[in-house]
Amino acid sequence: xxxxxxxxxxxxxxxxxxxxxxxxDGRPANLTEHLDRHGLPPGPGACLIEAVExxxxxxxGGAGFPTGRKMRSVARQRRRxxxxxxxxxxxxxxxxxxxxxxxxxxxxxxxxxxxxxxxGADRVHxxxxxxxxxxxxxxxxxxxxxxxxxxxxxxxxLHALPHGYVTSESTALVHWLNGGPARPLGARTATxxxxxxxxxxxxxxxxxxxxxxxxxxxxxxxxxERGTAxxxxxxxxxxxxxxxxxxxxxxxxxxxxDELLQQAGGPAEPLQAVLLGxxxxxxxxxxxALGLPFTRGGLAAAGAAPGAGVVAALPRDAxxxxxxxxxxxxxxxxxxxxxxxxxxxxxxxxxDFAALAAGRGDADLLSRLRRRVGLLPGRGACGHxxxxxxxxxxxxxxxxxxxxxxxxxxxxxxxxxxAVPRETRxxxxx
Amino acid sequence: xxxTHTLRxxxxxxxxxxxCAELLPELIxxxxxxxxxxxxxxxxxxxxxxxxxxxxxxxxxxxHADPVTL
Numbered sequence: 001x002x003x004x005x006x007x008x009x010x011x012x013x014x015x016x017x018x019x020x021x022x023x024x025d026g027r028p029a030n031l032t033e034h035l036d037r038h039g040l041p042p043g044p045g046a047c048l049i050e051a052v053e054x055x056x057x058x059x060x061g062g063a064g065f066p067t068g069r070k071m072r073s074v075a076r077q078r079r080r081x082x083x084x085x086x087x088x089x090x091x092x093x094x095x096x097x098x099x100x101x102x103x104x105x106x107x108x109x110x111x112x113x114x115x116x117x118x119x120g121a122d123r124v125h126x127x128x129x130x131x132x133x134x135x136x137x138x139x140x141x142x143x144x145x146x147x148x149x150x151x152x153x154x155x156x157x158l159h160a161l162p163h164g165y166v167t168s169e170s171t172a173l174v175h176w177l178n179g180g181p182a183r184p185l186g187a188r189t190a191t192x193x194x195x196x197x198x199x200x201x202x203x204x205x206x207x208x209x210x211x212x213x214x215x216x217x218x219x220x221x222x223x224x225e226r227g228t229a230x231x232x233x234x235x236x237x238x239x240x241x242x243x244x245x246x247x248x249x250x251x252x253x254x255x256x257x258d259e260l261l262q263q264a265g266g267p268a269e270p271l272q273a274v275l276l277g278x279x280x281x282x283x284x285x286x287x288x289a290l291g292l293p294f295t296r297g298g299l300a301a302a303g304a305a306p307g308a309g310v311v312a313a314l315p316r317d318a319x320x321x322x323x324x325x326x327x328x329x330x331x332x333x334x335x336x337x338x339x340x341x342x343x344x345x346x347x348x349x350x351x352d353f354a355a356l357a358a359g360r361g362d363a364d365l366l367s368r369l370r371r372r373v374g375l376l377p378g379r380g381a382c383g384h385x386x387x388x389x390x391x392x393x394x395x396x397x398x399x400x401x402x403x404x405x406x407x408x409x410x411x412x413x414x415x416x417x418x419a420v421p422r423e424t425r426x427x428x429x430x
Numbered sequence: 431x432x433x434t435h436t437l438r439x440x441x442x443x444x445x446x447x448x449x450c451a452e453l454l455p456e457l458i459x460x461x462x463x464x465x466x467x468x469x470x471x472x473x474x475x476x477x478x479x480x481x482x483x484x485x486x487x488x489x490x491x492x493x494h495a496d497p498v499t500l
Contacts, residue, residue, distance in 0.1 A: 186442055338441070339441040339442060340441075340444065340445070340463055341441070341463075341465045344463040345461070345463070379465070380441050381442045
């Protein structure tokens with residue numbers, strides 16, 4: 001798998017907006033280049049919220065919540081607001097945010113400042129993992145460049161957070177910024193009303209903010225020239241697994257999964273399935289997936305979702321059950337460890353799944369596994385157990401033939417394909 | 431319109447004491463590790479008192495009965 005954060009330069013198909021400068025020059029844009037290409041960010045205005053609403057921008061962090069609506073609910077609060085730019089990208093199968101921050105940091109920073117002024121915030125917090133030291137250094141330099149140029153009236157603070165799968169959740173960011181561990185806070189926390197220091201807090205994925213920076217300059221109609229009515233604009237997606245050119249692409253929602261795979265050079269070998277949405281996503285058999293548009297609506301009927309733009313291609317010469325077992329082991333070791341049903345339930349499901357994949361299950365294994373998977377959703381403070389359940393249940397359906405085969409004949413001994421991080425439990429949450 | 435309550439568990443506060451399942455077995459059972467499964471969240475009128483006692487009895491104050499109007 002391509003480990004570089006940089007997207008392929010030859011993918012300039014005219015769709016590129018966020019990645020346009022990268023495609024043109026092949027190097028990250030500094031402030032001067034950024035301003036030459038895009039112009040100065042426009043002046044302040046609450047009318048930006050209206051523009052964002054008209055543009056139909058939806059969040060690019062995975063949930064797809066309408067950005068304008070979120071901005072309004074923060075702006076209408078009485079206390080002075082705060083903006084949090086979420087650059088954590090904890091999903092191991094996603095590289096789009098790191099890439100965007102590397103090649104177009106000023107689009108993200110413009111967007112964060114514009115959003116802050118629109119909702120009446122006086123501060124921007126940009127959160128990235130502390131393990132990405134190169135990225136931290138480059139972002140600090142970009143922020144300094146802007147400060148020296150006197151570009152922003154608001155302060156941008158850069159924060160280096162613990163890097164864990166659940167530390168990117170919006171309440172986890174708020175928790176950490178408030179002096180606590182980067183663990184999710186639970187469903188009753190409305191960060192739009194009470195977040196950082198008890199203030200109304202707008203948490204947005206960095207890609208969402210970059211789109212916002214362009215909407216502010218070019219308007220909602222321009223934004224809607226691309227994409228679908230449901231998901232206007234462009235999206236960044238990460239293609240991985242058995243494709244010829246894995247990496248980050250900027251595409252129009254509405255393209256089919258087959259078109260995305262082709263844009264990544266096509267399959268490197270015959271495929272059996274694709275994992276959509278990320279480690280907490282859904283496996284679909286390849287025949288079913290190819291013709292589906294990569295949108296919420298297009299995938300919903302198949303029981304899948306785009307998540308944060310993740311497509312991982314599984315070749316025929318791989319074992320879907322074994323890959324799923326590896327991912328579940330990773331998920332089991334990377335929860336916040338705050339809720340019993342997840343702390344105990346996820347490792348049990350991961351163990352059962354590993355036994356299934358290794359062909360060493362007892363007669364009760366499958367029914368026990370199904371029962372345990374069924375008890376995960378809705379019984380934790382965050383969506384972590386729900387995601388693991390979705391992955392496991394989807395795998396049992398997509399790889400039903402393999403389940404039978406493994407029961408009868410044991411381990412299929414196929415090689416591992418997907419890049420799953422080693423399951424090292426996060427020790428420092430603060 | 432009837433007013434009743436919905437059971438809600440604060441999963442971070444809950445440490446699996448199991449009092450809730452003991453006091454309200456009609457609505458709550460425990461999983462294999464002792465953590466509550468809310469089988470039926472909306473409290474029927476005849477269990478209203480038991481639900482209230484259950485909320486009070488939790489050593490971790492982890493279960494709540496939120497008022498709802500159906």
